[in-house]
Amino acid sequence: MSNLRSNLTSDHNVKQLDTERILAEKAAEREALKESRRKERAEKLKERTYVEEFDRGVYDIKNPNTYEIMLDKGLNEEIVREISSIKDEPDWMLEKRLAALEIYRELKNPNWGPDLSELNMDEIATYIRPKAQMESNWQEVPDEIRKTFELLGIPEAELDYLSGVGAQYDSEVVYHNVKDYLALQGVVYTDFESAVEQYPEIIQEYFGTCLKPTLHRYSALHYAVWSGGSYVYVPEGVHVDIPLQSYFRMNAPGAGQFEHTLIIVEKGGSLHFIEGCSAPRYNTINLHAGGVELFVKEGAKLRYSTIENWSRNMYNLNSKRAIVEKDGVIEWISGSFGSRVSMLYPASILIGEGARSEFTGITFAGAGQTLDTGAQVVHKAPHTYSAVETKSISKGGGKAIYRSLVQVEEGAYGCRSNTDCQSLMLDAQSRGDTIPTIILKNDDVDFGHEAKIGRIDDQAIFYLMSRGLSEEEAKAMIVRGFAEPVAKELPLEYAVEMNELINLELKGAIG
Amino acid sequence: MSNMLEVSNLKVAVDDVEILQGIDLEIGRGEVHVLMGPNGAGKSTLARTIMADPQFEQVEGDIYFEGENINEFSTDERAKLGIFLTFQNPLEVAGISVEDFLRTTKIELTGEDISVIKFKRELKGHMQDLDLDQAYAERYLNVGFSGGEKKKGEILQMSVLNPDLVMLDEPDSGLDVDAVRIVSETVADFLSDKNKSCLIITHHSVILESVKPDFAHILIDGKIVKRGGPELIERVNDEGYNWIREELGLEKVHDEVLD
Incomplete structure (x- = not known):
């Protein structure tokens, strides 16, 4: 960092000072925000003396929304063209979608791992029709799910996103502040549709080159119907000092379902990106096939943190891949909760000498779940x-x-x-x-x-109980301890949320 | 006044094998009792059953604490009554520091919130008594602790949690001379409060010189076969258990190791 600074021209120094002032202001704002969140959380914790097992059955309720038109069953070219035209995409993107559709049609489900035969592709194809009536509002979200959010102490802004309400949410303001702050350093952080429109050359150059549509059936599906997602570009030598959190602006229809994330960290830069959050997302269909492509250039460092918690009907078939150049570092922090079936194996391709990959992950599988x-x-x-x-x-x-x-x-x-x-x-x-x-x-x-x-060691439970802790608390303490290597890698707020999540999962198990 | 602890005709089994065969034991307020006996006699089993260790099945008999039958009480309920057991091999629990653990359990036991600062001060005092350095409080509970640190940790927990009945299961085994002295003094100091009662299991005389038991019970093959005062402790320390076996008409054991 100091080396970099000394290399800057005087012009840059002025900008640097300016940046530092804004940095300080933003830091103060963030502290204030954090403080109010902490208070909120403390309030909610007080109320959290007794928690009942949530009725997971609510996730099985059939989507009451009616679809506009149902032309064909299954995924077809027309649907893909429609997605592309609604997004007003350039031809090259439509071609990529159509090529991916061809690949998708040829590929079968993997012959290993969990059973995917219950995935209903007809329903999924219907869902991804862009004109389908997908809007819902907070009031329509089942009480139990809302209760879960509240128990987890999820801030309002997230609540709206999680409930699928979409665009109108308070964090929009936060997001814009973050965006301005980053722009000063030349960092680009935007939704993926805007990236395709504003940075076509760079997207065309990178898109689909790290995570290829040919990788497996669901990566092909992803490339055919992707919607929403994030694009981050970190210029050479820039260290982004705040973690970027994806939920700030996931609001496109189908986002959180087939979202595409593309991150480029140029030579010597660094970034911490956080995807998802710890409350179960309410989804009307049961497939998540997102795609994540990460490019870590020479000497750059990227930390990619994810806490995912899906509703219990969800098939989470996400694909994530990073290409790491000379002396670059990719760090994955991954927490997988919820879902009926998860298949998630983030990949690091170390192509440059001295490149590094560190993966830290936690997975929690409850009744009826297979997390692979x-x-x-x-x-x-x-x-x-x-x-x-x-x-x-x-x-x-x-x-x-x-x-x-x-x-x-x-x-x-x-x-x-x-x-x-x-x-x-x-x-x-x-x-x-x-x-x-x-x-x-x-x-x-x-x-x-x-x-x-x-x-779990009965003697360890006995030991803790002999000091006055209830069986439930003793188990929770042991599980939290087991999970701690992951929790300590997360930003404080997320670590707290993850611990809450573990507590809730355990209460379901014990109660 | 009734006894603090009363155990009557206690029979305990593991996998249908009876380990304790009808134990009677009474411990009054302010009394210190030592439980002696050869390895495998069932000393730890008795202490652990009093704490409701799920690996032992109480097949017969009763346990009373302060006059109340606690047969059906869970381990944590017994802890809340004021019963405490030090473990020979304390378990490692990652993710929680000694300080956070003790503050959590202290709040759980007393039902009162304790400020972080006040608690820190109190903990620091107890740690100094045991010659534990300050970094100890920040380390995860028993994780990577040396044998000595684990043993001292158990005594530290006793001091902080301040129970009425302490059961010390070989608190001195595997400690060096200095550590035995420190642990002995801390326990003796704790027991100088005449509202505290103690059941200590040990093979060593050093700690007994400090804590000065009032009564001794000799446990052989799941039965308490002899009771007495300090003179009994002395004789066992000098001669071992064969003279007792002889009195009882049991077969003598020749290679018994005495400390």
């Missing part, structure tokens, strides 16, 4: 490093599966890779599995893999 999650790393260059640390928790018959790939290519000598995955099962009905795949194509690799699967 993990990480992938491909070491393509010498002296690259990867670390994977995951924690999975299963209870009430839930299945938490850790699935991973670590691949070291022929010329990638002197690499180091270390995996540590732990599973904690809270009862005898639950399952925790680890399915690692390791492919080493040269023998100059320092490789470690450690897996630990165990049940």
